Amino acid sequence: MQHAKQTAVHRTTRPAATLAAQAASRAAELVMTRLAATTVKRSLDLALGSVLLVLAAPALALGALALALRAGLRPGGVLSREIRTGLGGRTFELRSLRTRRLRLDLLSRLPHVVRGELSLVGPAPRAPDDPEVCGPAAGRWRREVRPGLTGLAQVRARSGMPWDEPALLDAHYAEHHGTGLDLVILAQSVHIPMRAALRGVAHPGKAHLSDTDHRLPGYSVAE
Numbered sequence: 001m002q003h004a005k006q007t008a009v010h011r012t013t014r015p016a017a018t019l020a021a022q023a024a025s026r027a028a029e030l031v032m033t034r035l036a037a038t039t040v041k042r043s044l045d046l047a048l049g050s051v052l053l054v055l056a057a058p059a060l061a062l063g064a065l066a067l068a069l070r071a072g073l074r075p076g077g078v079l080s081r082e083i084r085t086g087l088g089g090r091t092f093e094l095r096s097l098r099t100r101r102l103r104l105d106l107l108s109r110l111p112h113v114v115r116g117e118l119s120l121v122g123p124a125p126r127a128p129d130d131p132e133v134c135g136p137a138a139g140r141w142r143r144e145v146r147p148g149l150t151g152l153a154q155v156r157a158r159s160g161m162p163w164d165e166p167a168l169l170d171a172h173y174a175e176h177h178g179t180g181l182d183l184v185i186l187a188q189s190v191h192i193p194m195r196a197a198l199r200g201v202a203h204p205g206k207a208h209l210s211d212t213d214h215r216l217p218g219y220s221v222a223e
Protein backbone atom coordinates (compact mmCIF):
# COMPACT_ATOMS: atom_id res chain seq x y z
CA MET A 1 0.00 0.00 0.00
CA GLN A 2 2.81 2.36 0.97
CA HIS A 3 4.64 1.57 -2.26
CA ALA A 4 1.51 2.39 -4.29
CA LYS A 5 1.21 5.79 -2.57
CA GLN A 6 4.85 6.60 -3.28
CA THR A 7 4.38 5.66 -6.93
CA ALA A 8 1.31 7.91 -7.22
CA VAL A 9 3.17 10.85 -5.64
CA HIS A 10 6.12 10.29 -7.96
CA ARG A 11 3.84 10.26 -11.02
CA THR A 12 2.16 13.50 -9.84
CA THR A 13 5.36 15.44 -9.15
CA ARG A 14 7.22 14.23 -12.23
CA PRO A 15 5.19 16.26 -14.78
CA ALA A 16 5.43 19.34 -12.54
CA ALA A 17 9.20 18.96 -12.31
CA THR A 18 9.44 18.50 -16.06
CA LEU A 19 7.39 21.65 -16.71
CA ALA A 20 9.51 23.63 -14.27
CA ALA A 21 12.70 22.43 -15.96
CA GLN A 22 11.33 23.35 -19.39
CA ALA A 23 10.31 26.83 -18.16
CA ALA A 24 13.75 27.38 -16.65
CA SER A 25 15.38 26.24 -19.89
CA ARG A 26 13.27 28.64 -21.96
CA ALA A 27 14.05 31.52 -19.57
CA ALA A 28 17.77 30.79 -19.75
CA GLU A 29 17.61 30.59 -23.55
CA LEU A 30 15.82 33.95 -23.70
CA VAL A 31 18.42 35.57 -21.45
CA MET A 32 21.27 34.18 -23.55
CA THR A 33 19.60 35.37 -26.76
CA ARG A 34 19.18 38.88 -25.40
CA LEU A 35 22.74 38.90 -24.07
CA ALA A 36 24.08 37.83 -27.46
CA ALA A 37 22.01 40.50 -29.23
CA THR A 38 23.26 43.14 -26.79
CA THR A 39 26.86 42.06 -27.34
CA VAL A 40 26.50 42.22 -31.14
CA LYS A 41 24.83 45.63 -30.94
CA ARG A 42 27.55 47.01 -28.67
CA SER A 43 30.27 45.60 -30.94
CA LEU A 44 28.65 47.30 -33.95
CA ASP A 45 28.39 50.57 -32.03
CA LEU A 46 32.04 50.43 -30.98
CA ALA A 47 33.42 49.44 -34.38
CA LEU A 48 31.27 51.59 -36.66
CA GLY A 49 31.09 54.45 -34.18
CA SER A 50 34.89 54.62 -33.97
CA VAL A 51 35.25 54.61 -37.76
CA LEU A 52 32.62 57.35 -38.17
CA LEU A 53 34.24 59.44 -35.44
CA VAL A 54 37.62 59.30 -37.19
CA LEU A 55 36.06 60.20 -40.54
CA ALA A 56 33.98 63.02 -39.06
CA ALA A 57 36.75 64.48 -36.89
CA PRO A 58 38.01 67.04 -39.49
CA ALA A 59 34.48 68.31 -40.20
CA LEU A 60 33.70 68.50 -36.48
CA ALA A 61 36.90 70.43 -35.82
CA LEU A 62 36.15 72.92 -38.60
CA GLY A 63 32.56 73.28 -37.42
CA ALA A 64 33.65 73.98 -33.85
CA LEU A 65 36.22 76.53 -35.06
CA ALA A 66 33.65 78.28 -37.27
CA LEU A 67 31.21 78.51 -34.37
CA ALA A 68 33.86 79.90 -32.06
CA LEU A 69 35.02 82.53 -34.55
CA ARG A 70 31.53 83.58 -35.62
CA ALA A 71 30.01 83.89 -32.19
CA GLY A 72 33.14 84.80 -30.26
CA LEU A 73 32.36 82.09 -27.76
CA ARG A 74 34.75 81.03 -25.04
CA PRO A 75 36.42 77.59 -25.27
CA GLY A 76 33.78 74.94 -24.70
CA GLY A 77 30.99 77.33 -25.54
CA VAL A 78 30.48 75.75 -28.95
CA LEU A 79 28.89 72.76 -27.23
CA SER A 80 25.43 72.44 -25.76
CA ARG A 81 25.28 70.38 -22.57
CA GLU A 82 22.13 68.56 -21.50
CA ILE A 83 21.44 65.89 -18.89
CA ARG A 84 19.90 62.80 -20.43
CA THR A 85 18.81 59.36 -19.20
CA GLY A 86 20.64 56.33 -20.54
CA LEU A 87 20.72 52.57 -20.09
CA GLY A 88 19.48 51.40 -16.72
CA GLY A 89 18.18 54.85 -15.85
CA ARG A 90 21.70 56.25 -15.42
CA THR A 91 22.10 59.91 -16.34
CA PHE A 92 24.90 61.46 -18.37
CA GLU A 93 25.80 64.85 -19.84
CA LEU A 94 25.01 64.89 -23.56
CA ARG A 95 27.30 67.23 -25.51
CA SER A 96 26.50 68.41 -29.02
CA LEU A 97 27.81 71.09 -31.37
CA ARG A 98 25.48 74.08 -31.47
CA THR A 99 24.69 73.69 -35.18
CA ARG A 100 22.36 71.67 -37.45
CA ARG A 101 24.45 72.10 -40.59
CA LEU A 102 25.40 68.82 -42.26
CA ARG A 103 24.04 67.01 -39.18
CA LEU A 104 27.20 67.99 -37.28
CA ASP A 105 25.20 68.14 -34.06
CA LEU A 106 24.49 64.40 -34.34
CA LEU A 107 28.00 63.51 -35.49
CA SER A 108 29.44 65.39 -32.51
CA ARG A 109 27.67 62.86 -30.26
CA LEU A 110 29.75 59.96 -31.61
CA PRO A 111 32.10 60.02 -28.56
CA HIS A 112 29.06 59.08 -26.48
CA VAL A 113 28.55 56.06 -28.75
CA VAL A 114 32.16 54.93 -28.35
CA ARG A 115 31.93 55.33 -24.56
CA GLY A 116 28.69 53.34 -24.45
CA GLU A 117 26.36 56.10 -23.26
CA LEU A 118 24.56 56.14 -26.61
CA SER A 119 23.97 53.62 -29.37
CA LEU A 120 24.05 54.36 -33.08
CA VAL A 121 20.37 53.37 -33.24
CA GLY A 122 17.88 53.69 -30.44
CA PRO A 123 15.14 55.87 -28.94
CA ALA A 124 15.88 59.59 -28.70
CA PRO A 125 17.70 60.49 -25.45
CA ARG A 126 15.28 62.00 -22.94
CA ALA A 127 15.71 64.29 -19.96
CA PRO A 128 15.30 62.67 -16.51
CA ASP A 129 12.14 64.72 -15.84
CA ASP A 130 10.55 63.92 -19.20
CA PRO A 131 7.07 62.36 -18.70
CA GLU A 132 8.03 59.56 -21.08
CA VAL A 133 10.82 58.63 -18.66
CA CYS A 134 9.32 59.26 -15.22
CA GLY A 135 5.58 59.69 -15.91
CA PRO A 136 2.84 57.09 -15.40
CA ALA A 137 2.97 56.18 -19.09
CA ALA A 138 6.73 55.55 -19.05
CA GLY A 139 7.62 52.14 -20.42
CA ARG A 140 9.96 49.83 -18.54
CA TRP A 141 11.74 49.16 -21.84
CA ARG A 142 13.31 52.64 -21.74
CA ARG A 143 15.64 51.45 -18.98
CA GLU A 144 16.65 48.39 -20.99
CA VAL A 145 17.64 50.08 -24.27
CA ARG A 146 20.38 52.62 -24.91
CA PRO A 147 19.20 55.87 -26.50
CA GLY A 148 20.62 56.46 -29.96
CA LEU A 149 21.88 59.01 -32.46
CA THR A 150 19.02 58.04 -34.73
CA GLY A 151 16.12 55.66 -34.48
CA LEU A 152 12.91 54.32 -35.93
CA ALA A 153 10.88 57.27 -34.65
CA GLN A 154 13.34 59.82 -36.08
CA VAL A 155 13.39 58.16 -39.50
CA ARG A 156 9.61 57.84 -39.71
CA ALA A 157 9.13 61.41 -38.48
CA ARG A 158 11.25 62.69 -41.37
CA SER A 159 9.17 60.64 -43.80
CA GLY A 160 6.28 63.11 -43.37
CA MET A 161 3.75 60.60 -42.04
CA PRO A 162 1.65 62.36 -39.36
CA TRP A 163 0.10 59.18 -37.98
CA ASP A 164 3.35 57.74 -36.57
CA GLU A 165 3.56 58.28 -32.80
CA PRO A 166 7.22 58.50 -31.67
CA ALA A 167 6.54 56.76 -28.34
CA LEU A 168 4.86 53.79 -30.06
CA LEU A 169 7.67 53.55 -32.62
CA ASP A 170 10.29 53.63 -29.86
CA ALA A 171 8.46 50.88 -27.98
CA HIS A 172 8.21 48.81 -31.18
CA TYR A 173 11.94 49.21 -31.76
CA ALA A 174 12.77 48.19 -28.19
CA GLU A 175 10.77 44.98 -28.63
CA HIS A 176 11.99 44.02 -32.10
CA HIS A 177 15.43 45.59 -32.46
CA GLY A 178 18.24 43.61 -34.04
CA THR A 179 21.26 44.06 -36.28
CA GLY A 180 19.19 43.90 -39.47
CA LEU A 181 16.75 46.57 -38.31
CA ASP A 182 19.61 48.77 -37.08
CA LEU A 183 21.33 48.63 -40.48
CA VAL A 184 18.08 49.52 -42.26
CA ILE A 185 17.51 52.51 -39.96
CA LEU A 186 21.11 53.68 -40.42
CA ALA A 187 20.75 53.44 -44.20
CA GLN A 188 17.50 55.42 -44.13
CA SER A 189 19.03 58.00 -41.80
CA VAL A 190 21.61 58.73 -44.49
CA HIS A 191 19.32 58.35 -47.49
CA ILE A 192 16.47 60.65 -46.42
CA PRO A 193 18.59 63.80 -45.74
CA MET A 194 20.61 63.19 -48.92
CA ARG A 195 17.43 62.89 -50.99
CA ALA A 196 16.08 66.11 -49.45
CA ALA A 197 19.36 67.90 -50.18
CA LEU A 198 19.36 66.73 -53.80
CA ARG A 199 15.78 67.92 -54.24
CA GLY A 200 16.78 71.29 -52.85
CA VAL A 201 19.59 71.55 -55.38
CA ALA A 202 17.39 70.45 -58.29
CA HIS A 203 14.50 72.76 -57.35
CA PRO A 204 15.88 75.74 -55.39
CA GLY A 205 13.25 77.80 -53.66
CA LYS A 206 10.46 75.32 -54.43
CA ALA A 207 8.27 74.30 -51.51
CA HIS A 208 7.81 70.57 -50.98
CA LEU A 209 4.47 69.56 -49.55
CA SER A 210 4.05 66.59 -47.25
CA ASP A 211 1.10 64.95 -45.54
CA THR A 212 1.52 67.40 -42.65
CA ASP A 213 0.75 70.34 -44.97
CA HIS A 214 -2.79 69.07 -45.57
CA ARG A 215 -3.95 68.68 -41.98
CA LEU A 216 -7.24 70.29 -41.08
CA PRO A 217 -7.25 73.08 -38.46
CA GLY A 218 -7.17 71.62 -34.98
CA TYR A 219 -5.85 68.25 -36.24
CA SER A 220 -4.25 66.09 -33.59
CA VAL A 221 -2.33 62.84 -33.96
CA ALA A 222 -4.20 61.53 -30.92
CA GLU A 223 -7.40 61.65 -32.92
